[in-house]
Amino acid sequence: DAKTTQPPSMDCAEGRAANLPCNHSTISGNEYVYWYRQIHSQGPQYIIHGLKNNETNEMASLIITEDRKSSTLILPHATLRDTAVYYCIVRVEGQNFVFGPGTRLSVLP
Amino acid sequence: KAGVTQTPRYLIKTRGQQVTLSCSPISGHRSVSWYQQTPGQGLQFLFEYFSETQRNKGNFPGRFSGRQFSNSRSEMNVSTLELGDSALYLCASREGQQYGYTFGSGTRLTVV
Numbered sequence: 001d002a003k004t005t006q007p008p009s010m011d012c013a014e015g016r017a018a019n020l021p022c023n024h025s026t027i028s029g030n031e032y033v034y035w036y037r038q039i040h041s042q043g044p045q046y047i048i049h050g051l052k053n054n055e056t057n058e059m060a061s062l063i064i065t066e067d068r069k070s071s072t073l074i075l076p077h078a079t080l081r082d083t084a085v086y087y088c089i090v091r092v093e094g095q096n097f098v099f100g101p102g103t104r105l106s107v108l109p
Numbered sequence: 110k111a112g113v114t115q116t117p118r119y120l121i122k123t124r125g126q127q128v129t130l131s132c133s134p135i136s137g138h139r140s141v142s143w144y145q146q147t148p149g150q151g152l153q154f155l156f157e158y159f160s161e162t163q164r165n166k167g168n169f170p171g172r173f174s175g176r177q178f179s180n181s182r183s184e185m186n187v188s189t190l191e192l193g194d195s196a197l198y199l200c201a202s203r204e205g206q207q208y209g210y211t212f213g214s215g216t217r218l219t220v221v
Contacts, residue, residue, distance in 0.1 A: 034209055043113075043199050043212030044152070087152075096142060096165050097210065099152035 002100030003027065004088045009104040012082075018075040020103050022088030025069045031092050033064060035073045037084040038102070044087065047073065078107045111135065113213035115200050121219045127188040130216045134181050134202030140164075141183040142210060143175060146197040155198075158183055187218075195220045 005023040012018040024033065032051050036044040048055055048062045050071075055062045061074040075082055087102040114133040122128050134141050143155040154167040158177035175185040181202075187194055197217050201210035 036209075041197070041215075041217075043201070043214050044210075046209050046211065049209055096154045096157055096167075098154065099144075101151055 002098050003031075003090045004100050006086070006088055006100060006103045008101065009106070011106050011108055012075075012078045014080060014107050014109050015077055018073075018078040018082065018105060018107070020073040020075075020086050020088075020105065021070065022073070023070045024088070024090045027068050027090050028092070029068075031090045033062065033068075033071050034089045034091060034097070035060070035062065036087045036089065037082075038087070039081075039084045044099075047086075078105075080107050080109065083107045113200055113202050113211055115198075115213040115216050117216060118214070119217050119219075121221060122190050124190055124192060124220055126190050127186060128190060128218060129184055129186045130198055130200075130218070132183045132185075132200030132202075132213060134183070134200075135204075135211055138202035138204050138211075139181050140203045140205070141177055141181065142201045142203075143183070143185050144199040144201065145169075146199060146215070147193075147195070152199070155185065190220045192220050194218065 034049040035047040038044045048060050050062045064071045085102040085104050089097050116131045140159045142157040144152050146152045156175050157165045161177045172188045177183045197215045199215045201212040203210045
């Protein structure tokens with residue numbers, strides 16, 4: 001079973017920041033938080049991952065709470081092409097990914 | 110670098126037949142995993158191979174099998190196909206255990 005809980009759907013206005021929450025209250029100290037997204041009928045695309053510290057790359061920022069029990073993926077300026085299902089996954093190094101149902105983000109014009 | 114390549118892209122098979130799907134990982138990636146995606150069950154892990162050895166296996170019947178070759182290319186086979194095997198089959202590769210996966214575009218299998 002997936003170790004994460006995400007809202008099933010969210011809307012965001014184009015050009016605004018999209019903040020996608022994820023709860024992982026049972027995360028252990030050696031588990032990483034990964035975010036992937038899947039645009040319809042394509043393979044999941046890697047976005048970002050982190051362990052303890054906040055992370056930023058060209059696609060997004062990942063904010064992990066101090067107790068590591070939750071995190072937020074931030075897309076700073078959402079575009080229509082960011083409409084997708086977003087998956088939050090916790091994983092110990094070396095283990096396979098367990099995907100939950102994810103959050104369906106709709107970016108609205 | 111070329112991405113993860115899966116062939117064929119689409120496939121239609123009849124119940125009872127068998128099928129073989131192919132995956133070429135990113136050059137230098139030695140780990141290959143397979144996932145099945147259906148509308149009802151979502152993304153489910155099938156198995157992972159590293160250096161020609163199966164490392165992990167998901168909760169699927171023995172009709173689902175796979176292998177990895179010395180060049181890291183992988184195949185998965187499904188025998189005695191059932192209607193419920195209709196799905197998008199995704200292959201993913203990674204450079205090492207500490208990295209995330211890069212997924213291919215998948216093979217969409219339809220069993221009729």
